[in-house]
């Protein structure tokens with residue numbers, strides 16, 4: 001035993017678990033079933049002091065005396081040294097974590113929604129008391145990506161993080177790609193199979209992915225990024241025609257979380273400072289891109305750094321046991337710090353890079369148009385792109401019963417320039433409709 005530690009064979013490390021749902025149940029199971037391994041890995045035993053729930057009368061297979069509805073009292077107990085927050089939501093999780101950290105009790109949380117907006121506040125609460133705040137499970141479940149960004153890559157310069165970080169939407173898009181079914185039908189199937197919640201809004205409209213993008217961008221760029229800084233579009237407008245269009249050009253559609261360093265312009269314009277772009281939207285990606293192979297409810301995150309090059313992290317991004325694995329890794333780290341007197345890295349926001357507005361963000365686009373089948377139309381359409389400074393990479397024309405279909409793929413263009421182009425195209429007499437506008441990512445492969 002370490003002679004400096006207050007913990008050891010006579011003094012175990014007390015753990016409170018807040019929430020015993022999908023994740024909490026597995027955390028409690030592991031703490032109870034792996035006591036000896038955990039003791040060996042930490043140096044002192046981890047002892048479960050109590051579990052906070054809303055409904056204490058539900059049989060959860062643990063002694064009833066461990067259950068409480070008074071989470072505040074549990075956190076405040078003298079024999080609780082570490083708190084695992086897996087109840088979710090903003091309140092009361094925010095107050096409970098704040099109270100624990102202020103009292104010097106380290107916290108492990110899986111709560112992305114809370115962290116996306118309140119990491120600064122929680123990190124400040126942890127500073128004076130030297131408590132740790134760990135949150136590996138908040139992004140991409142079992143996949144280690146938070147710790148690599150905070151620790152392994154702390155000597156490198158990250159330029160880009162691109163991920164599939166929401167299993168529900170990836171399940172839906174993969175199924176639409178495989179079966180050709182439309183969005184509503186696939187969502188209903190995902191709900192039936194338990195991949196989508198009864199109210200799927202947080203997943204399908206991209207809120208969950210945006211919270212994770214905010215966390216990833218904060219870590220990658222040493223800048224505080226909140227959910228409100230993330231440009232967000234969900235997948236609910238993706239149609240089976242979009243999937244067909246994607247397939248026709250060797251692509252599939254994925255909901256991507258993209259965190260990118262946008263190099264600073266010359267000093268005279270913006271002080272030369274890099275900016276960051278953080279966005280979540282469905283995009284076409286080539287089938288040969290590594291993220292295209294991430295199907296079903298799986299998650300993956302690709303990190304591109306100046307010296308490391310490209311790293312890819314892949315695995316189960318949700319589910320009770322996978323998420324509990326990440327929580328337990330953090331719990332062991334926090335417990336070791338108690339035992340050996342170490343400390344987790346605190347929040348790093350020194351870079352304070354400004355957020356680039358989405359209008360300035362350059363992306364390639366795939367624009368589908370229904371047009372009149374007559375000569376000169378192609379020139380009119382191409383002229384509108386040119387007039388707005390959007391350079392065309394390829395154009396494909398197909399005949400159809402209602403006229404002709406034009407599929408235009410652009411080089412990189414600013415969102416605002418593309419939006420103006422699309423508005424102008426819609427006004428052209430020769431354009432019957434702008435059927436879809438999809439972003440194209442990953443073509444630098």
Ligand code: NAP
Nearest residue numbers: 019020021022023052053054055086087088110111318319
């Ligand atoms: P869940 O199944 O809904 O469980 C929530 C638990 O918290 C329940 O046991 C509930 O008690 C308890 N609870 C809620 N409000 C409470 C309150 N005010 N006081 C006391 N107990 C309260 O949630 P989950 O799926 O385990 O998710 C937990 C957290 O992990 C969330 O932040 C989520 O975003 C995050 N996460 C989840 C996953 C996943 O795959 N599920 C993956 C990554 C991250 P009752 O049981 O009595 O209702």
